[in-house]
Amino acid sequence: MPKLNMVQAVTLALEEQMTADESVVVLGEDVGVDGGVFRATEGLLEKFGEQRVIDTPLAESGIVGASIGMAMAGLKPVAEMQFSGFSYLSIPQLEGHASRMRARSMGQFTVPMVLRMPYGGGVRALEHHSESREVLYAHNPGLKVVIPSGPRNTRALLAAAIQDPDPVIFMEPKRSYRAFKEEVPADPETMEIGKCQVVQEGTDITVVAWGAMMHTTKKAVKQIEKERGISIELIDVLTISPLDSDTICESVRKTGRCAIIQEAARSFGPASEIIACINDKSLLYLEAPVQRVTGYDVVTPYFNRELDYMPTVGRISRGIIEAIDF
Amino acid sequence: MPKLNMVQAVTLALEEQMTADESVVVLGEDVGVDGGVFRATEGLLEKFGEQRVIDTPLAESGIVGASIGMAMAGLKPVAEMQFSGFSYLSIPQLEGHASRMRARSMGQFTVPMVLRMPYGGGVRALEHHSESREVLYAHNPGLKVVIPSGPRNTRALLAAAIQDPDPVIFMEPKRSYRAFKEEVPADPETMEIGKCQVVQEGTDITVVAWGAMMHTTKKAVKQIEKERGISIELIDVLTISPLDSDTICESVRKTGRCAIIQEAARSFGPASEIIACINDKSLLYLEAPVQRVTGYDVVTPYFNRELDYMPTVGRISRGIIEAIDF
Amino acid sequence: MPKTKLCDFSISYMQVLDENGVVDTDLEPSLSKEQLVELYRHMQWGRITDERMLKLQRQGRIGTFGPSIGQEAAHCASMFCMRDDDWFVGCFREHGARLMRGESLVKQLNYFNGYTEGNIGGNPRNLPISVIVGAQSLHAVGLAYASKLKGEDSVAIVYQGDGATSQGDFHEALNFASVWNVPVIFLVQNNQWAISVPREKQTKSKSIAQKAIAYEMHGIQVDGNDPLAVYAATAEAAERARNGEGPTLIEAVTYRMMMHTTADDQYKYRTKEEEDSWKPKDPLIRFKKYMEDKGFWDNKAEEKLQAELKADCDAQVKEFESQPDFPRDVSFEHVFGTEHAVISEQKVEFDQELEEENDA
């Protein structure tokens, strides 16, 4: 079993799916000879040729609009947005068409496309290269939103996304792209979209995170467990929409406490939906308010201040402890 | 004091603000000689001329992008999106520029613009003419989102929005455009953006609504009060962002129960944020889970099924009663 | 070396059959009597159904719609060159073309009566009506890309108005199509108005066709009320597309004879005189005269056709109004193709609500 980092896991999944199914095509800015600005499509052009690995003109709405057409004609486009900060240019096509075509045509036309995009902060990049705005897609009926957290689930979820009959927004936490390696099974595997994963079981508090925050949260969890001798249940959301609220709410019924770690700006963020689901299904079990540790509702600062904006091990720990000590 | 409907209130506010401040300009598709497809800009062209009442080419990103430029140069553009369903084409300009310019330039450039848009269902229109997606704007730091519910607050809040030094998304519930008339003071008035309004005080439950749902909710509230002899505190949110969580949470501390009525799709909607704020500030006072009565997470149906999608008096009543009887 | 001419461009205009019935025989497409009659029938069917829909709308029997009256040559004659395996990507003002593609009037009435059911049936390569102005042009490019990739020789034809040419998506579509060299025909029905905005306020260019130059694409302007010119230009474009010679932009100059949609009053922004001035250019009058001159058509044939089409219209309206009620819960059926926990949960809620309602 090879050890891969997350970018390599993306490439592996793309290669496997393109090999297995010739209707899979990859398109985007610089995905061809350059192999993508993060090298996620490295080597695909040589293997699959210009017809299936397509360097597009510089136009995100164009990329997604054309992908929708390709998908309706039976292809399975996997489009890359160079950074999620540019993906908003494609919202009109996603909201207006990708997410609606199945309903609009009562199943006659479907849009089995994947929109991959590196998202999130922490890589010292320019403006627009560090936001976390998964809610813009999660609030849109007809779209699924998947956010892996490590190499193995990246490969498995991307495979599932490509095989999914509907549009999937696949957000890759770029801070984790090369942060660590993980063993990835030799044979292709998939993971079910729409399921949270209980990463570690525990009894005193439920901690929920996703994307790059998983890594930081794990550190905080270890630290608190050691310092306070408590037992933490850690959940990796993996699919933002549809949200697997059952797994989270069941855990909260057991632990009675919860902290949610979110990189995105706080207000109207994913954590709010998770809290609303806990309210619906587990309110009476709550022994303390659910803690939200999140980005602030400010314009995302330039890179020299971005670490002040993103939840750190310190802030996450304090959030968890607040929920415990309440 | 004249009695006006909501569209007339919009026109009045525009006329008053254009008269008071010659930097105010109105632009959009068909806002000139046609007076807007809902007649909200009726008569402005004659009064203020083609330079200040501008019929634009058919391009929503263009309208907002150009408005941003105008605003940076000291004008106060009030741009109209013909329907909120087309406003997504301007999200890239709003997210990328309108909402960031002040922060980006540390206050040197500001974008005092208003983006008006009729939103919501119930007028038997074509696809894309009935969504309620305020969250897309509310989750965006640097934008304010205002949703009036009646003629008087429409006029006052639109005036405040135009005078505001920052970009305001002003969403007009088109179902209420001509639904009823209200007395509107003869002299211009403004209302503070960022404040909820307690429309009626009560002690048994807090009911929260906004936009066109206010009207439907009022009916449900009256009905339940009569049938059950209980006392309901009714709150009109008015500003979605920044959310005046203090007013709502204070009310919930008093009543112990809450139902939120939202036209938008449920998941990741405004109600979730309100619940998260109640969790933060008033959890221990809750005697029952907060009820969400909302649109479903489906692709908004065409008009013959839209009333099944939107909260009705029946659904709202059942939601309120569920919270009471819990 | 100094200020030199870098490149030259020109845009052509084509008219085959003029307002007075004069034909340019050099350019006249060779269509058989049967073909001509068929095309004329399609155009009449578009006209008659639109007129009926206007009445139905006024009577509150369907919702808002935008009539295509006056534009039948532009969309029917262009569609007439297309094959069944070609992709039809419409917006909302080419009813005649849509009906030609195997869609029934019943279906159309269902659509304008607010039911998604109005979007299914017809040729499986017909895309549903696209309301967001300009967006569908990109779908056509993607469809055409797929044709090319699969080695099919099918073409995508996409319809849009003059207003749509202002949208960014239209520009991106033309650029992608030309860079990828895919088989698409962009047919712009330039009907002079986008709701209340006249063509001159939409774009300053003398023609829409010249916008092709920006993409080194073949572009041509045709008399959009002349079915022969529209046919000839589209046939040429389709042939080039099938031969791998890429996309074409066709501007069909026509006129929206009615209000924008039934929600609109066109006399707020334009005169009755302007409208009237277009009446002699009516594509149906002109085409009828052409067929009469050829000896293919006469008053008897006309009466027979009118009677047939009206009867069909009556029958379909009747069918439309006697359909059983569509199910209320269909909105939950087609959001996703696989089980979706949130939708399933809410479907249970929805069913309960329906029950409560029935109980109340």
Added chain:
Amino acid sequence: MPKTKLCDFSISYMQVLDENGVVDTDLEPSLSKEQLVELYRHMQWGRITDERMLKLQRQGRIGTFGPSIGQEAAHCASMFCMRDDDWFVGCFREHGARLMRGESLVKQLNYFNGYTEGNIGGNPRNLPISVIVGAQSLHAVGLAYASKLKGEDSVAIVYQGDGATSQGDFHEALNFASVWNVPVIFLVQNNQWAISVPREKQTKSKSIAQKAIAYEMHGIQVDGNDPLAVYAATAEAAERARNGEGPTLIEAVTYRMMMHTTADDQYKYRTKEEEDSWKPKDPLIRFKKYMEDKGFWDNKAEEKLQAELKADCDAQVKEFESQPDFPRDVSFEHVFGTEHAVISEQKVEFDQELEEENDA
């Protein structure tokens, strides 16, 4: 009547000073010695500061940036015609022009070191760097509209790359500008690449300039490495704009001599030979020779200038690195211009976090 020519267009190309130093005296702009020296100095300052930034980036002293090296004529000579009250709307590859507009190297370094502080100072009509490709073109149109409305004769000049011309916003901007007839100059630095995508894959058109035809706009292609041609074309465009004659699209043909940004390796997608073939066209070499031929410049002057600029560069880098730390909480300051309950609440939290951190 039949297939007739509807309209003709042509696009010109201008070069005044060729690669070998030959001047077209008919087109030569009348610039004084002082002006020429000043322009040359600006171009050298752009080059020298970029070279220095490359080093600083390699040493980890600033973050990622995209060098403008090789494009100095295209952006400095065009900016040289503009007045202080004109609006400067840049993207991210016209450093020389930005510095000309009263921005200091220190400021630029702050920007590329990840501080918003790098966006303030300089001419108050300079917009900050715009990273979203294509978006800023619309801002320029709005600024120009305001100029016109207020009766000012100021112009907005907006810079973008060849890649930007593919974006919908670029199209919408050109269309709005031409319909509104506002004073904007769209200056496209066509440097042949958009990261790894060559010009031919970006658009099939033979020139970027011909895209103006789609909007009935004045368009011209110039040798973008020839400062005199760039100056002449821009001066003409600015004059027309001030006279109420509307917008112009200028394509300056140049070359990106370096990597896209410091995060990129250009040899993955293009050859060293291609780069080398552009070296003899370097605008600085050419301009220096021109001034020498005129007797305005010699090696001594060059040495002096280089020494001065390098000293200035050293001084500013030193200043940059010895600045006191910028405050951490500035992100809460400029989100809104008025009190905002949510931001204020979170600011309290933020301050607490900082304290906790200090305690830890």
